[in-house]
Amino acid sequence: MAKTAVLGAGSWGTAFSLVLADAGNDVHLWGRRKEVCDAINQTRENPEYLPGILLPETIKASHDPAVVLADAEFVVLAVPSQQLRANLRDWARHIPHDAVVVSLMKGVELGTHLRMSEVIAELTGAGPERVAVVTGPNLAREIAQREPAAAVVACVDEGVAQRLQAWCHTPAFRPYTNTDVVGCELAGTTKNVIALAVGVADGLGYGDNAKASVITRGLAETARLGLAMGADPMTMMGLAGMGDLVATCSSPLSRNRTFGEKLGRGMTVDEIVASTRQVAEGVKSSDSVSELARLHGVDMPIVEQVAALIRGEATPKELVSMLVSRSPKPEIR
Numbered sequence: 001m002a003k004t005a006v007l008g009a010g011s012w013g014t015a016f017s018l019v020l021a022d023a024g025n026d027v028h029l030w031g032r033r034k035e036v037c038d039a040i041n042q043t044r045e046n047p048e049y050l051p052g053i054l055l056p057e058t059i060k061a062s063h064d065p066a067v068v069l070a071d072a073e074f075v076v077l078a079v080p081s082q083q084l085r086a087n088l089r090d091w092a093r094h095i096p097h098d099a100v101v102v103s104l105m106k107g108v109e110l111g112t113h114l115r116m117s118e119v120i121a122e123l124t125g126a127g128p129e130r131v132a133v134v135t136g137p138n139l140a141r142e143i144a145q146r147e148p149a150a151a152v153v154a155c156v157d158e159g160v161a162q163r164l165q166a167w168c169h170t171p172a173f174r175p176y177t178n179t180d181v182v183g184c185e186l187a188g189t190t191k192n193v194i195a196l197a198v199g200v201a202d203g204l205g206y207g208d209n210a211k212a213s214v215i216t217r218g219l220a221e222t223a224r225l226g227l228a229m230g231a232d233p234m235t236m237m238g239l240a241g242m243g244d245l246v247a248t249c250s251s252p253l254s255r256n257r258t259f260g261e262k263l264g265r266g267m268t269v270d271e272i273v274a275s276t277r278q279v280a281e282g283v284k285s286s287d288s289v290s291e292l293a294r295l296h297g298v299d300m301p302i303v304e305q306v307a308a309l310i311r312g313e314a315t316p317k318e319l320v321s322m323l324v325s326r327s328p329k330p331e332i333r
């Protein structure tokens, strides 16, 4: 049984802990709030983030990062992307020097434009062979209900990716390996922004043609950014790209799609943020990804328009008309 530390007891940290427990790991889950940890240990349930899901006995929760991280072979990070740096400043000294650090997060840091694996490398000093990413079409509640799903475990070192594949493979959760960490992270981050746009279309009452058009052109934007940053275009066609984009943009469970739908119905960003405790990463990533695109000279009109909407510089209807009335272009370029 490999000791695995999971830091972040929100929806995905908790659901992925269940996957890891099912795969035979000894899981130590860090939660920010003691009461959430106590509830998990005493009732086997995370009532706030995954109510109604019975968690295996092999998951032990604690709000002490030193206890959770001691002797961990694998360290999994699952906090909101913009909070990673501040937390890692505290956690890094407790991470064992040979542990593989796995990011579950889908975001690009505001200000630095760093991907989560880059933030991890900077703050822990871990080389690329010790930093990995798990991503794909993995809505937490479905995974926690042990519904079948596939995912990608990405590490530049194929051998490490294979170790991780065995570490999280269960009868319901099928991980594939990939060495394209850049592509996997960019795809996972950008799909949240595209899901906001699809949600806006939903909220405005548009039908499936509009949504399919945003999803497809969103994938084209993601692929252009990926290519400019050295990603493998095939990653965009796989689980981390198309797979996650389709799941997120079509699911009522997606926080990002739902956030966009509320915007489309006329709620403000502040009202929506105040209505939930859960993170919709695309809200902040719309800015960091559009800045990243500008730095790399890549045209990402959907991402830019979503960023303008979030900043309050456009209305949902203006977002749609700005996109449709752009100058005509060839589809492939």
Ligand SMILES: NC(=O)c1ccc[n+]([C@@H]2O[C@H](COP(=O)([O-])OP(=O)(O)OC[C@H]3O[C@@H](n4cnc5c(N)ncnc54)[C@H](O)[C@@H]3O)[C@@H](O)[C@H]2O)c1
Residues within 6 Å of the ligand: 008, 009, 010, 011, 012, 013, 014, 031, 032, 033, 049, 078, 079, 080, 081, 083, 087, 104, 105, 106, 107, 138, 139, 140, 141, 277, 278, 279, 281
């Ligand atoms: N939920 C999903 O279905 C899912 C699936 C795949 C990837 N992800 C990604 O996983 C990451 C975590 O998402 P989630 O769904 O678990 O989010 P969540 O909102 O459900 O939970 C976030 C967790 O982080 C904690 N947190 C909030 N602010 C914090 C801070 N300042 N310091 C430390 N902890 C803090 C919260 O208490 C909570 O435990 C995100 O990047 C998300 O995109 C989520």
Ligand SMILES: O=P(O)(O)OC[C@H](O)CO
Residues within 6 Å of the ligand: 106, 136, 137, 138, 139, 140, 192, 195, 244, 247, 248, 253, 254, 255, 256, 257, 279, 280, 281
């Ligand atoms: O609920 P969302 O929108 O954060 O999406 C969750 C996952 O990233 C889907 O794979």
